[in-house]
Amino acid sequence: MKYTLLKIAKQIGLLLLVVWTVVSLVTLLIELVPGDPATAMLGENATPEQIQNFNHTHGLDKPAFFFSYSGEKGFDWHGADNRYADYFGGLLHGDLGKSFRTDRPVTEMIWERYPNTIKLAIAAMFVAILIAIPLGVVAGTHKGSLIDNFSSVIALLGISLPSFVIGPFLVYIFAVKLGWFVPTGSLNPEDIILPAFTLGAALSAILTRMIRSSVIEELGEDYVRTARAKGLSERIVIYKHVLKNGLIPVVTILGLQLGVLMAGAIITEKIFGWQGLGLLLLDDGIAKRDYRIVQGCVLVISVTYILANTLTDYVYRWLDPRIRLN
Amino acid sequence: MNQSMNRLTYIGITIILVIIVMAVFAPIIAPQDVTVQDTANRYAAISGGHWFGTDDLGRDVFSRLVYGSRVSLIVGITVTGISTVIGMIIGAIAGFYGGWVDKILSGYIFNVFMAFPGLLLAIALVAFLGAGLGKMILALCIIGWVGYARVMRGQVLKVREYDFVQSARALGASDMRILFTHILPNSVQPLIVQASLGMAGAVLSEASLSFLGLGIPPPNPSWGTMIESARGLDVLYNSPHVFFFPAIAIALTVLAFNFIGDGLREYLDPKQRKR
Numbered sequence: 001m002k003y004t005l006l007k008i009a010k011q012i013g014l015l016l017l018v019v020w021t022v023v024s025l026v027t028l029l030i031e032l033v034p035g036d037p038a039t040a041m042l043g044e045n046a047t048p049e050q051i052q053n054f055n056h057t058h059g060l061d062k063p064a065f066f067f068s069y070s071g072e073k074g075f076d077w078h079g080a081d082n083r084y085a086d087y088f089g090g091l092l093h094g095d096l097g098k099s100f101r102t103d104r105p106v107t108e109m110i111w112e113r114y115p116n117t118i119k120l121a122i123a124a125m126f127v128a129i130l131i132a133i134p135l136g137v138v139a140g141t142h143k144g145s146l147i148d149n150f151s152s153v154i155a156l157l158g159i160s161l162p163s164f165v166i167g168p169f170l171v172y173i174f175a176v177k178l179g180w181f182v183p184t185g186s187l188n189p190e191d192i193i194l195p196a197f198t199l200g201a202a203l204s205a206i207l208t209r210m211i212r213s214s215v216i217e218e219l220g221e222d223y224v225r226t227a228r229a230k231g232l233s234e235r236i237v238i239y240k241h242v243l244k245n246g247l248i249p250v251v252t253i254l255g256l257q258l259g260v261l262m263a264g265a266i267i268t269e270k271i272f273g274w275q276g277l278g279l280l281l282l283d284d285g286i287a288k289r290d291y292r293i294v295q296g297c298v299l300v301i302s303v304t305y306i307l308a309n310t311l312t313d314y315v316y317r318w319l320d321p322r323i324r325l326n
Numbered sequence: 327m328n329q330s331m332n333r334l335t336y337i338g339i340t341i342i343l344v345i346i347v348m349a350v351f352a353p354i355i356a357p358q359d360v361t362v363q364d365t366a367n368r369y370a371a372i373s374g375g376h377w378f379g380t381d382d383l384g385r386d387v388f389s390r391l392v393y394g395s396r397v398s399l400i401v402g403i404t405v406t407g408i409s410t411v412i413g414m415i416i417g418a419i420a421g422f423y424g425g426w427v428d429k430i431l432s433g434y435i436f437n438v439f440m441a442f443p444g445l446l447l448a449i450a451l452v453a454f455l456g457a458g459l460g461k462m463i464l465a466l467c468i469i470g471w472v473g474y475a476r477v478m479r480g481q482v483l484k485v486r487e488y489d490f491v492q493s494a495r496a497l498g499a500s501d502m503r504i505l506f507t508h509i510l511p512n513s514v515q516p517l518i519v520q521a522s523l524g525m526a527g528a529v530l531s532e533a534s535l536s537f538l539g540l541g542i543p544p545p546n547p548s549w550g551t552m553i554e555s556a557r558g559l560d561v562l563y564n565s566p567h568v569f570f571f572p573a574i575a576i577a578l579t580v581l582a583f584n585f586i587g588d589g590l591r592e593y594l595d596p597k598q599r600k601r
Contacts, residue, residue: 017434018441029454160581162530164537164550165573168557176563183559263443267534271557282538286453298450306441 011310015303022302023091026295027084031064033291040289041100058100058292059086087295096296101288106296109280114300116186117276120268121261123192124200125254131204133243136211140246141238143216151208158205163264167198167271184273191272199268203257210253214246221245255312259305277301335589341582349396356389361545369565378571382555387571390547394572397459397541397548398579401532402525405466410521412467413474414514420475421482422505432479439472448531452540462541466531470524477520481513488512519591526583533576549576 030037038054039046046054055061063078066085070076090097096106139151174194175183185191218224219242227237266278273279277297285293348355357377364384372379378387420431451465485491486509494504535541536550544551552572561568 014437014441017438021438022442026450026454029451033454156581156584157577160526160584161577162533162580164534164553164557165577168553168562168569169573171557171559172562172566172569176559259443263446266446266449267538270538281449286449286540291454294450294453298446301446302442305443305446309441 011313015306015310018302018306019091019299022299023087023295024084026291026298027064027087030291030295033289036060037100037289037291054100057103058098059083062086096299097292099284100290100292101284106292109284109293110277110296110300113275113277113280116274117262117265117269117278120192120195120199120265120274120276121258123196124198124203124261124265124268125258127196127200128203128207128257129254131200132207132211135204136208137215137238137243139208140212140215140219148212151212155205155208158201158208161201163198163201163267164271166201167194167268170194170198171271184271186272186274186276191274195268195272195274198271199261199264202264203261206253206257207250210250211246214249215242218242218246251315252312255308255315258308258312262301262304262308332589334585335593338582338585338589341578342586345395345399345579345582348392349399352392352396356386356392358386358389360385360390360393360547369561369568371565372567379565379567381552381568382561385545387552387568390552391549391571391575394547394549394552394575395579397536397546398529398532398576400459401463401466402529402583404463405470405528405531406521406524408463408467409470409524410474410517413471413476414478414510414517416471417475417478417480418482418505418510418513421479422486422501422509424483428479432476436472436476436479439469440476442469444469445531445534448535449538449540452535457540457543459542462532462535465535466528470528473524474517474520477516478513481516482509485509485512515594519587519594522583522590523587526580526587529576529579529583 037058037060038051042050042054052061060083063082064084065082066079067075067077087097094107096110098105099109135151135154139148142148171183171194174180181194182188182191183194215238224237224242227241228234232240262277265274265276266281268274269276269278270282277300281294281297281301284290285297362385364380367380367384368382370376370380370384376386376388378391381387381390416431420428420436447469448462448465451468452462455461455465491504491508494508499508532541532548533550533553536548537554539551539554541550542548549572553569553576556562556565556569556572
């Protein structure tokens with residue numbers, strides 16, 4: 001119990017450290033960007049009043065940090081009324097600031113897109129499981145056979161082919177040649193299929209390899225021999241006993257990969273015009289130099305990533321009593 | 327050693343050697359100037375004059391592919407080299423000194439870096455710093471060193487307890503001497519495997535950033551930008567070769583580095599060899 005509480009406290013501490021690091025890093029980077037956001041947003045012909053109004057609206061007329069340093073004056077203390085402290089204050093209320101370009105709250109923009117990215121990540125995971133379990137089990141139970149070699153090749157291709165190669169290739173086959181799907185968009189339920197396959201390809205490759213070696217390992221265990229000796233059919237031995245135990249490490253990978261999928265979704269969303277967080281980051285944030293959006297998206301994706309990892313750890317402990325007891 | 331894995335490793339080495347030759351002798355191999363546009367000859371089919379056809383601006387795809395290999399290799403080698411050296415030094419310090427140094431390095435800094443999705447951090451860094459080869463290499467090194475540092479720390483923790491290290495200490499050798507002449511040479515093996523797999527990752531990251539428009543600015547050729555400009559529906563429909571050649575180049579390069587990494591792992595780890 002004491003250990004669990006300590007572990008939870010440690011993980012909350014790490015989460016807070018990540019949030020602090022992301023906010024600090026992005027604040028520092030904004031300061032490093034050449035030129036000021038007001039000119040970038042309003043253009044070179046903006047009047048001083050327009051620039052002043054813009055800076056005031058977005059709190060850019062305040063100093064960036066608690067203190068500043070200049071060669072002539074040395075350190076200059078500004079107190080708590082600064083942009084860095086303001087951002088943290090806002091964060092406590094779930095406020096990620098306003099978009100420089102549209103004045104819309106960034107939190108609102110992110111919540112609009114967040115479900116789409118989660119939907120895509122979960123669909124990709126589903127696709128990966130759907131491919132990996134049968135392929136991994138058959139490869140593991142037929143070690144060294146043709147199907148085993150075939151699954152190895154598929155796994156290697158899945159790991160080596162980036163999503164921006166797989167995505168357009170799937171578009172070429174299923175949208176251009178066969179006409180089964182629309183090439184881009186996220187309006188209809190079936191629009192998720194190609195992006196999910198694109199995003200899930202690498203994960204399915206990793207899972208296939210894992211399930212294969214897990215199945216091979218479990219098949220050598222005593223309980224499998226006992227189950228076979230009892231006269232159970234091979235099907236029951238594999239799917240009821242071997243797979244049940246062999247899937248435990250897979251759960252860890254799945255959880256850890258949820259965060260990876262969230263980040264990988266950035267490219268997949270761009271390929272398919274999928275209206276998720278990645279497209280918000282690229283099109284509204286980076287392309288339009290709206291750094292408030294970049295800051296918000298980076299923060300939300302990072303926090304989801306670390307939360308997914310933490311949750312996985314607990315599911316893993318719950319699934320495997322040996323780890324829990326240790 | 328497993329014979330088929332051995333074969334795959336050699337295939338990987340051959341592919342990488344071909345790419346290195348392509349990159350080094352690009353001015354001789356590439357038949358045309360990569361920046362010269364010929365808009366009257368856009369999306370030309372494969373022919374004797376244009377072995378891999380032409381792109382949206384009538385530029386020779388084969389020549390751009392050959393020059394693109396330079397970017398991939400430069401980024402792959404530089405990022406892996408710098409990240410390995412930084413990771414090796416920091417990991418060795420954390421593992422060797424232990425105590426509060428290790429607590430800060432592996433307890434905080436490693437964990438925070440590992441808690442970020444690497445690609446996202448690279449995207450954010452390049453978005454703020456601006457596109458360009460140097461900045462992209464910097465961003466990829468910032469995200470890349472931690473993996474090596476963790477492996478190195480683990481190795482040093484193990485090696486520092488070996489008898490020969492204890493003997494050197496008993497003989498009065500300095501920390502630096504023990505670290506650099508005894509511990510490091512006996513700890514780098516797993517790092518070699520990690521570096522060869524890391525090359526695949528660096529090449530992929532470069533192509534990903536270039537694909538997102540955050541890598542090499544045009545008109546310089548990069549495989550990622552070549553794919554980005556060739557993934558439009560009309561291009562895929564009418565001139566799919568413009569997409570397929572850079573796609574195959576990236577896939578082969580990454581596959582080759584993965585073959586080499588897997589082969590090295592098997593070769594260096596006797597336990598894996600027996601399986």
